Amino acid sequence: MEVIRVDAEHPDAASVERAAVVLRRGGLVAFPTETVYGLGGNALDTEAVARIFRAKGRPTYNPLIVHVADSKAARALVTRWPDAAGRLAAAFWPGPLTLVLPKAAAVPEAVTAGLSTVAVRVPAHAVALALLRAAGVPVAAPSANPSTRVSPTTATHVARTLEAEVDLILDAGPASVGIESTVLDLSGAEPTLLRPGAVGREEIEAALGSPVSLAAAHPPENASAPRPSPGMLERHYAPRAALRLFPEGDAEACGRLARQASEAGLTTGALLRTPIEAPVDHPYPMPATHDGYARLLYAALHAMDDAGCDVILVEDVPGDGAWAAVRDRLRRAAHGS
Numbered sequence: 366m367e368v369i370r371v372d373a374e375h376p377d378a379a380s381v382e383r384a385a386v387v388l389r390r391g392g393l394v395a396f397p398t399e400t401v402y403g404l405g406g407n408a409l410d411t412e413a414v415a416r417i418f419r420a421k422g423r424p425t426y427n428p429l430i431v432h433v434a435d436s437k438a439a440r441a442l443v444t445r446w447p448d449a450a451g452r453l454a455a456a457f458w459p460g461p462l463t464l465v466l467p468k469a470a471a472v473p474e475a476v477t478a479g480l481s482t483v484a485v486r487v488p489a490h491a492v493a494l495a496l497l498r499a500a501g502v503p504v505a506a507p508s509a510n511p512s513t514r515v516s517p518t519t520a521t522h523v524a525r526t527l528e529a530e531v532d533l534i535l536d537a538g539p540a541s542v543g544i545e546s547t548v549l550d551l552s553g554a555e556p557t558l559l560r561p562g563a564v565g566r567e568e569i570e571a572a573l574g575s576p577v578s579l580a581a582a583h584p585p586e587n588a589s590a591p592r593p594s595p596g597m598l599e600r601h602y603a604p605r606a607a608l609r610l611f612p613e614g615d616a617e618a619c620g621r622l623a624r625q626a627s628e629a630g631l632t633t634g635a636l637l638r639t640p641i642e643a644p645v646d647h648p649y650p651m652p653a654t655h656d657g658y659a660r661l662l663y664a665a666l667h668a669m670d671d672a673g674c675d676v677i678l679v680e681d682v683p684g685d686g687a688w689a690a691v692r693d694r695l696r697r698a699a700h701g702s
């Protein structure tokens with residue numbers, strides 16, 4: 366595996382071309398986007414797509430997002446481009462919004478896990494866009510982490526877990542958004558939010574001038590029932606450590622959980638939003654704003670894993686819409702742990 370350091374705003378053409386060649390030859394390139402690093406392969410090459418699934422240990426029923434450089438390239442991958450898609454693309458692309466639309470025949474079923482729809486997005490990152498243009502093919506890219514684990518916001522996170530599987534990493538420093546894109550299904554009768562992300566539901570509703578419904582929070586256990594979003598496994602974005610949420614500002618609850626854990630001989634960490642004293646081995650102060658928090662969340666979880674934490678105490682975040690995506694990630698990371 367090769368790591369090439371590139372400038373996040375002005376990547377040099379030769380480095381980008383090196384990566385584009387790897388993609389065109391069926392190889393895998395980890396590249397930066399504004400949300401998290403992606404593990405990219407040529408979306409039209411079923412062998413490359415199969416390699417992505419193998420590299421991540423990803424269940425084959427979980428479809429991939431296809432990245433393109435502009436809406437024209439996105440339209441070439443779908444059979445229907447509703448008015449809503451046009452409006453949202455104009456409002457949020459390039460940006461952290463993924464649209465699910467009926468797929469064109471050119472998109473292999475391996476990418477969409479056999480679904481009749483495809484997820485497409487134009488990332489807001491100069492390196493990603495330069496790579497997509499140079500490659501000249503749509504790039505299927507899930508987050509560059511082993512399935513169910515914490516997504517990578519730096520090249521180091523990628524190298525640590527996927528070193529053996531990736532041919533090349535473009536390292537452009539830390540991601541600016543820090544959590545994954547919002548996934549919105551436009552293939553049905555009404556727009557449905559499948560995954561909360563950096564673009565808020567309210568912002569989407571404002572751009573559409575109409576309401577957006579929410580997909581069922583958890584996929585049905587019944588395997589034959591339709592899965593609105595195959596990727597929404599309950600335990601996801603999970604560090605090795607167990608996560609325990611406690612109410613905002615509740616120093617007493619935090620102390621109790623910390624004492625229980627240390628009496629059991631466990632190494633403890635804490636993600637703290639308010640200046641409470643947490644009797645843990647590795648306290649980690651987090652930003653007070655939702656976007657600042659999102660930017661640092663995965664790096665904090667990776668750091669706690671590196672520090673050997675067995676338990677991470679997490680001070681809960683506010684309940685309003687602006688925090689929906691962060692709240693979703695924290696709950697998924699905590700689920701079943």
Ligand code: TXA
Nearest residue numbers: 400402403428429482483484507508545546594595596
């Ligand atoms: O920010 C992001 O979206 C990052 C960067 C690399 O772009 N990518 C990412 O990909 O988060 P991944 O594979 O980790 O998550 C893709 C999500 C999954 O929940 C998957 O189930 C859903 O999108 N998805 C993909 N295609 C879909 C489809 N046709 N219908 C419904 N959901 C789909």
Ligand code: MG
Nearest residue numbers: 507508516545
């Ligand atoms: Mg992922």
